Amino acid sequence: MLFYYLRLSALSYRRNPILSTLMVLAVAIGIGAYMVIFTLNFVMGGNPIPHKGDQLFHVQMDIGNPNESFNPPDQLTYIDSMALMNDGRAFRQTVSSKFGGIIEPDNPELRPFAASGRGASADFFAMFDVPFLYGTAWDSSADEDLQQVVVLSRELNERLYGGTDSTGQTLRLEGNSFQIIGVIDNWNPVPKYYDVNNGPFDTGEEIYLPWNLIVSLELPRGGNTSCYKAVDGVGFQSFLNSECVWIQYWVELQDADQESDYLTFINNYAAEQKQLGRFEKPLNNNLLDVEEWLVEQEVLPDETRILSALATMLLAVCLLNTIGLLLSKFLSKSAEIGVRQALGAHKGSLFIQHVIEAGFIGLIGGLFGAVLASFGLEGIKILLGDDLMQTSWIQLDLNLVGITIVLAVACTILAGLYPIWRACHVNPAIHLKTQ
Amino acid sequence: MLKMTDVSKVFRTELVETHALSDFSLTIDEGEFVTITGPSGCGKTTFLNIAGLLETHTSGEYLLDGTDVLSLNDYQRAKLRNQKIGFIFQSFNLMPDLNLFDNIDVPLRYRGMKSAERKERIEAALESVGLLARKKHVPSQLSGGQQQRIAIARALVGEPLFLLADEPTGNLDSNTAQGVLELLQEINEAGTTIIMVTHDQELASRSKRNIHILDGRISSPALTTVSSEPQAAAASI
């Protein structure tokens, strides 16, 4: 019977093409607009590493001015991150921060250029599931022994070595030589959850190296730095000893016990530091998982949150329109419904017929809506440009097309409930006489 | 087969109470050809709607093929309509966007019949009204008479107990009407009971049995006589 009813729906569409097309248009516009915003929210507000949702934690320690009521700073000081790193009790842990440097390519045809980099610990790659194209990450001995090794991004490897396996080659960076030990494959999580402090939708860095080298080689640091107290003295060492936060600290913990143990550990550490006159504010350290951290940092922009409320109202207006249009369409079919009842249709079969008819309109509306949403997302991509942030993710994938269509069908049937109810309760007796 | 005892139908609004049928009693047996006549608003249509299970009566008893229909729910009534009653309307009431085959298919669909059997029956029905060759046409491509033949084929395809015809020739010119009446006559002779509402007194007086309704009641038993030569009467219209 499903195909029979679908055929009836198609025939019914052809009978009132203008009315039906208006409905399709209303559904398509409402759903299309909603899906554009939904997609933005879905990705920007999503967790890009859900399978480690309860294992990766960002560490926050509340140093700060006791007279100000700011939240704990987003990053850690050198002193604290080194203390945590030296303890090393988490299953995995990494410090991480940005730097920039000049690369002097061996290839004489390439001029020196500036590249963005990230210092990290050996565990970084395993913690964040970084895929490798060639070679591997360094191991923790490289962190300890200050081995001058680097891992390149796929794009940088493309630029410097034409995409060939460059492991084993030597790279000149900021006047130092580094051995290339690995090249990572495409890896651009959105949001860039492992570093939301420096542009949550930025592209990943081009070079990765053992974090300690940033200190030992005094590489040009990048990324946000905040100091609640002035640096005491000048020079790099004074900066390292300061109360400036600039290092991100992530740990991987395997279960809730490890989590509470770790929180206890950092709280105990903070208590010890209080004895030394640091950590002047009341104890307020945080261990937030990826999702909590993204929410705490308000990664999802206000714009998309406001737009999602507006798009919901736009969808509501479109559906209110659809209710009216479906009602006139179904009521114009009263005679046919009367005949069907005379020929043996009961209310149940009329209900199914009209649910399918509404669903059919929703289906076409959903298909058009998916097309509209694709255009809309393409438009947003153009408006945002590709030079400020990653925008390649701004598109409808198959899942989102599926969601669009299911949502369109569901919304149209929902909008159709009253019209369908009216259609099922047509009194056949008054519609069978001569019109 | 159809037995009404003291059937009444009252329409109530806030202000008035209208008795469309009052204490209406009637029995129709298998194979009969009954005409129903009466002036506008007498209750003909109400009788037809109740007989066809399109409306429920207010009081009294209506036995259709032995079943008391008052107690049935919507689903059971729909099933009875589908299996036991064939409808023919003045304005044909074909579905404009279904072709002839699909129009006749409608009642069989609600019966949940298998595709092969439906096809066989529909083609037989089309054959019997002489329109098999045009099964892919839509109603608007047909003349009024042809449309009514399709409506008759649709009414018959489910092999109902009886046909309810509401002014079946009302929208047709006299020549075409003649042909439709002859077709109904043949159907009746083949064994199907026909109940036909008409305003044509002459046609009615020549039928096997005529029931005249006035103000919701059967007006005069005297008129419910059997015509002596029904075929001749029909043929002479």
Place this chain on the structure above:
Amino acid sequence: MIEAGPILRAMTRNKLGVILITLQIAFTMTVVINAIFIINERSSLMARPSGLDEANMFYISSVGFGDDYNGPVTVADDLAMLRQLPGVENATVTNAIPVSGSGSNSGVRLSDDESAAAAFAAYYRVDEQAIDTMDLDLIAGRNFNTGDIQWREPGQDLLRQELVISRALGERLFPDRPLNDVLGETIYIAGLQPQTVIGVVNQLQGPWPTNSMVELSMLQPMPSVGGRSTYLIRTEPGERDRLMAEVEEMLVSTNENRIVRGLMSLEQTREESYRIDSAMSTVLWVVISTLIFITCMGIVGLAVFGINRRRKQIGTRRALGATRSEILSYFMTENFLVTAIGVFLGAVLTIGFSIVLTSSFNMPTMAWYYTPIGMLALIVIGQIAVLGPSSGAARTEPAIATRSV
């Protein structure tokens, strides 16, 4: 004369239609008014001047590398060459660019107690040509002179004590005091010597346009001559684009031990910094026009449906002596009444939604006149939408009354 009474009574017989249109109008109004408010908010943010002569300015960075790179000499040579270029009005070196999104700020206090409350102000570390290069309006005090400048290599102490502040910073630190009076005041910035205010510029925005303290800024005479220098250049009108190419080429060719990057005009920088805002405005305009279109479609649809249903009744009225304009005004009045209910509901929703925006998105409160103007606008839009169908209805021939359909 059309009276509302009979129309209202007729409307109660088509409750659903009235409810549908009312809700559509209410939602449409909520979205449209709030969206227009957001657009106006954003464009007034985008319209704020930075204080600089943006149309004729660009900047470029030079990053030295290798042991052969000599920062102080390079910067001095570069500035001298830049200032001599035909078409260049002036050039300076700075650590940050206004409106660019990247820079530094410090807490500024009136006492040397680091726990005292501070105003956070952006700082630009520049030479004595900065005020002229940026084309800032010095409204009190004096500019830096050559002797005030400390060319500073990394790791050197910050020694200078002269400071030029923006008017907004002056007003923040010394409320209710005339700006001339502020000159000579000492202020404290962590990590620096106590600073003396020597001048006030009318306006100089910080690098972060979304920050609420964007107008708080200061100029410090301590340009860095470390590895990285950013040159800010003002040209004669119309010469900017030519000079951008020329300057880049010149910097690239004069020194092997550096790379040149980040060539950008201030107009481009402004476009980038406000791109999200202008994208948001564009998206909102699309939402507004779509919504008005859909709502008009709904109004027209309902009107056509209602008119067709009452076609015979209209004919009868005409036969009974109603003039065309009376029929027209019947339907216009009907639409007016439905829209009026809609905009009153809409006013409640609009204000409610605006309160939500204010409380959860740090938006300013919507001015009172938005809602009444919006109500009026939607009534006008409704009347325009229903004009077509109504005049169609008014053309109904009285003869239709006697025809059976």
